[in-house]
Amino acid sequence: MTALAHTALGTLRGDTSDDVVVFRGVPYAAPPIGERRWRPTQPTQSWAGIRDATVFGPIPPQAISPERLAKRGLTMSEDCLTLNIWTPAADDARRPVLVFLHGGGQTQGHGSAPLLDGSQLARRGDIVVVTMNFRLGALGCLYAPDWHGAGSTNLTLRDQKCALQWIRENIGAFGGDPDAVTAAGQSSGAIAVATLMASGCDLFDRAILQSGGLERVRSTAAASAVAEQFTGAVGRAGEPSVEQILAAQGGIDPGFVPPQGPFHPCLDGDVIVEHPLVVARTRAMPAIPVLAGSTRDEWRIFDATLGDDVVTERYVRQRAQALAGQGHDVDAVLAAYHADHNSLRDVAGALVTDYHFTAPTEQFVRAHAERGNAVFRYELQWPSPRPELGACHDSCLPLVFGNLAAAPGLAGADDAARGMSEAIQQLWLEFIRGGEPWERYDGVGGPTMILGRESGTAMGHRAAQLAFWEHRYPAYG
Template sequence: MRALAHTSQGTLRGDPCGEIVVFRGVPYAAAPTGERRWRPAQAAPGWKGVREAIAFGPIPPQHISPERLAKRGLSMSEDCLTLNIWTPAVDDSRRPVLVFLHGGGQTQGHGSAPLLDGSRLARRGDIVVVTINFRLGVLGSLYAPDWHGADSTNLTLRDQIQALRWVREEIGAFGGDPGALTVAGQSSGAIAISALLAGGCDLFDRAILQSGGVERVRSTAAASAVAAQLRALRCAEKPGVADILAAQRKIDTGFVPPQGPFHPCVDGDIIEEHPLVVARTRPMRAIPVLAGTTRDEWRIFDAALDGDVFTERYVQQRAQALAGDAADADAVVATYRADHGSHRDVASAMVTDYHFTAPTEQFVRAHARYGNTVFRYELQWPSPRAGLGACHDSCLPLLFGNLDAAPALAGTGDAARRMSDVVQTLWLEFIRAGEPWDRYDRAGGPTMVLGSECETACDHRAEQLGFWENRYPAYG
């Protein structure tokens, strides 16, 4: 099988793996090191001869043990701006392209995670799959224009834009169609896509948002407060990576659930206004969007807390923290008590809706209101681990088909494989510019429920989701 791809930078040799060719560690930008640390991503330099692309590049700096890195055969470095490509063939075919942005709260994760291996999806769908590494944490989200210049903000998003630009320009050399590019993201990856879409980015043709807490795009004031904490920790001048990671761990994340101090922020440049404000007040790019959440997103995070924490008082405090001081916490809890028995389940359900389901619904409903194509889903497929339900991240093994990479998320048996087949079939239909189910056109409109039965449902929890409609803090 042919494994050479000729790009404008130079020739790459990929790794033939059965029916797929994999190109790993492909540089899409120059190393963001030295004087380029706080600068936007710049074009990667070219090379002469044939460059080997058979090993994953270093992952972005993050908190991960050396033992875990070594076990996976990976390294970690600021020189991390690479991507990985899975293609059925290096030829002149024009296959649809899926670019996937990983999650991890914009502090963790990488495109070489086993869960995100694109082999099965590329082979099954005859598409090209791309995953990306980008700067994380302080290195990707520091809001400090007074320290490093106006274009030093939202470097994670700037990296993602540079990667998408590279894919547009170069993916034809890998059997992909640069005019049929779907960008997908999960969790913080989906939040990034909402920001790019609201900002008018024209480097993708369709978008998939999975479990994106869209409300978590930070205000300028919130981002400035994090920068002030870092300044107090003496992380402003030329610290080493270890110093930056140490300071990052000391940032106050607020009451559970944490406020996400490293998500994108309204910087007046890459993000001029909060994505929810943009969606509600004017049309975004008229592209099709597929978006949704899992039914029990927050349970996997609450599972780390001892059961004794979930008293009636704690549930009330969480309701007040989410809904605001002007709200009636008793009414909030009562809204959820009818459908959820235990204190833990009520507490988790409130966060799931506040941070994930309701803002996603608002974002895509607004997009649909302007006549755009929207498909909405809710994943109800439960984890085999007791108490987790259809938790955060469970969509990943189902989409990529890598069930064995995270057996606790979705299971590994025949039923899980059938569920994965369903998810892949529907997503691939969308990626190929089809209509996988009925369009979502209004609050409570058609939503694909993916569980033991897969069918569209209307008025799907519209009352509970509507409760959070005006509960989010001011954006700016």
């Protein structure tokens, strides 16, 4: 059964399934093709008649096989700036809105992934759920203003801001409340949400940060080094093809210290003037409530392919020293991590988990809380059915969206997993609706909600380990 939404730009036709209306492939900006490649996001044009919105739009260019694309019924194109919207009804009910920014290291992912299907959340919470596509990799994050001119930097963030502006102006046509928008993101999506907050973006009213590695926001020097590698591969004469762009960005050496990625937001002096951790510590950001956290074993999924012959005491010490930086004795921190973990592999993963995910997230929201803003901290400890993964990166996604069967290896799909998913959804929905799902976080050692086989708030959770990393972030050095 079809349904219509009457936006300021024209009418859209979606379809209805199990009491949820879905609008797919909704354009929020002009296609970034031709002369608009490497250029700031431009508004989309209005249309006449009824525009079909029953099929997902193309995903952004990324390294994915044609067979995998075809299996999922998807296409790939630079013409990718679209939204997907799930709503109980395209009426005037003014429901809370959840806008979710996917992860993938700014080189992978899309808003039409089965894990991010918003049907269950929209139905369960009587909310509107929105996912989006935006430019990725070099097409979204290349820092080369001398080549592409002013306005060519941080295009991913510019796309995301344009999408949020579109949502403010048009979500009412889908039964949503434009004054009750929660921007959520996971992994690189969480980095984007925090960076938008730090840049003063006022296009959302609440924020959810899941597993965001804020230390990945790069300096112009680091971003320029990536651009030099990229341009060395594709040249500056003429426009490279998508295939050449993907090949070039896949060959970039991101650096030794895990887990550096070549394409992330950078301090371009335009979209981002200062590092988000510096901003959080030195001046007020938009005074909005924040729910933030990470999984207990984020990095274990990335270490799973390392053989036991690799993860030796020497390897773990070298990793700890690389992460801690020169001039810092790592004996004390290694002793603390060995006390909490049973194996060298667990220690190696925990070091990166804290350095990249937990500690910078804690510092960002701690500063926000100290300014009197509502902050709710969590740690997800629900284990994967694969013992070697623990509570790993991405495991929050099937639990939050309720799509356990889409990736049963991440969080399971049995009755216990469904119960955990329902509990987490209820907490997230309470926050999205404007409530306080648990006790507020008020600084180091403050209440942290532990979500796992035994859930509840904990005080002083892992404060000593997290304090070690304070010297590694721009806010403190």
